[in-house]
Amino acid sequence: MISAAKPEVGEEERAAVDRVMRSGMLAQGPEVAAFESEFSTIVNNFHSVALNSGTSALHMSLLAIGVGPGDEVIVPSFSFAATANAVGLTGATPVFVDIELDYFATDPAAIEAAITPRTKAIMPVHLYGHPANMPVIAAIAKKHNLLLVEDAAQAHMAAIDGVPVGAWGIAGSFSFYPTKNMTSGEGGMVTTPSEEVARSIRVLRNQGMEKRYENEVIGFNTRMTDIHAAIGRVQLTKLAGWTAKRQANAAFLTENISGVVTPPTAPNAEHVFHQYTVRVVDQDRDAFATELAARGVGSGVYYPTPIHRLPSFGIDLDLPQTEIAAQQVLSLPIYPSLTEDELSTIVEAVNAIAKAGS
Numbered sequence: 423m424i425s426a427a428k429p430e431v432g433e434e435e436r437a438a439v440d441r442v443m444r445s446g447m448l449a450q451g452p453e454v455a456a457f458e459s460e461f462s463t464i465v466n467n468f469h470s471v472a473l474n475s476g477t478s479a480l481h482m483s484l485l486a487i488g489v490g491p492g493d494e495v496i497v498p499s500f501s502f503a504a505t506a507n508a509v510g511l512t513g514a515t516p517v518f519v520d521i522e523l524d525y526f527a528t529d530p531a532a533i534e535a536a537i538t539p540r541t542k543a544i545m546p547v548h549l550y551g552h553p554a555n556m557p558v559i560a561a562i563a564k565k566h567n568l569l570l571v572e573d574a575a576q577a578h579m580a581a582i583d584g585v586p587v588g589a590w591g592i593a594g595s596f597s598f599y600p601t602k603n604m605t606s607g608e609g610g611m612v613t614t615p616s617e618e619v620a621r622s623i624r625v626l627r628n629q630g631m632e633k634r635y636e637n638e639v640i641g642f643n644t645r646m647t648d649i650h651a652a653i654g655r656v657q658l659t660k661l662a663g664w665t666a667k668r669q670a671n672a673a674f675l676t677e678n679i680s681g682v683v684t685p686p687t688a689p690n691a692e693h694v695f696h697q698y699t700v701r702v703v704d705q706d707r708d709a710f711a712t713e714l715a716a717r718g719v720g721s722g723v724y725y726p727t728p729i730h731r732l733p734s735f736g737i738d739l740d741l742p743q744t745e746i747a748a749q750q751v752l753s754l755p756i757y758p759s760l761t762e763d764e765l766s767t768i769v770e771a772v773n774a775i776a777k778a779g780s
């Protein structure tokens with residue numbers, strides 16, 4: 423069976439963990455500081471602040487820029503629930519908008535239409551590793567004087583108009599969950615051009631204190647450990663190579679797959695293929711996935727239910743592109759260590775099932 427996703431961890435990561443274990447310094451320390459400064463190099467040398475998850479990265483970012491009760495934050499409904507959870511946890515209201523179906527990315531026109539006097543921030547998601555249309559979204563944020571926060575959890579090293587994701591607004595959030603393009607076990611990172619926002623997040627992650635026992639605000643413990651940072655540092659050195667491999671795998675699949683809609687890349691975008699997501703248009707998507715599994719090919723549906731309809735939010739909204747995507751998307755294996763044989767198996771299985779029809 424070719425698995426749907428596969429974290430790439432090896433000897434170097436094990437050695438890094440061992441080095442930290444032997445040092446006796448396990449909690450946030452020098453490894454975290456080194457990971458932060460190394461991560462900055464892929465996001466315009468912005469300030470980077472490491473956290474215990476991508477969700478914490480989003481949550482702390484929103485708190486640091488002053489999002490709270492009474493505010494609205496515009497988010498896509500077609501994303502992982504963490505996007506909206508981070509907003510809800512601040513006491514603010516997530517306002518769900520539709521996507522552009524081609525790129526599965528937050529629709530700029532829908533964002534602009536959803537702005538109200540209560541809107542405080544816009545939070546586009548670079549879903550599957552394809553950047554949202556940031557040149558247009560950034561212009562909308564500027565025109566309406568709104569804060570721009572990027573959910574870049576799936577898009578390490580993606581870029582649009584040559585500008586890396588995470589560098590378009592006041593804060594960008596990345597995740598290092600095992601199946602993301604790089605991992606630290608669990609973990610997250612905020613990138614920001616603002617020294618003030620970076621400081622605020624450092625304080626929030628550490629019980630609200632910069633100086634020990636001189637707590638300034640009510641804070642959290644959302645620190646990353648040195649063990650996780652050591653893994654992340656090794657992975658960061660491999661990220662560019664893995665990204666190139668993901669892109670090459672995607673090019674092969676797109677060239678050879680037929681009968682389903684393959685994912686296009688916008689002309690000004692660098693797509694890092696966290697997922698390679700096709701749309702099954704004329705057949706039942708779930709039956710298609712079952713057939714794939716029978717032929718030894720794992721796949722995933724990200725995400726079967728739009729966030730606004732999950733019981734945790736339970737809102738009645740008409741987001742037609744989101745509904746189509748939720749019904750049609752199917753992510754095929756794309757991870758860097760796929761072999762040529764496995765890639766061929768994926769192509770043959772998809773083409774055979776698509777040809778057989780519903």
Ligand SMILES: *Cc1c(COP(=O)(O)O)cnc(C)c1O
Pocket residue numbers: 475476477478501502504505547573575576596597598599609610
């Ligand atoms: C993974 C993910 C998150 C949350 O990251 P965690 O590290 O799992 O907390 C947020 N948003 C999106 C779009 C994600 O894919």
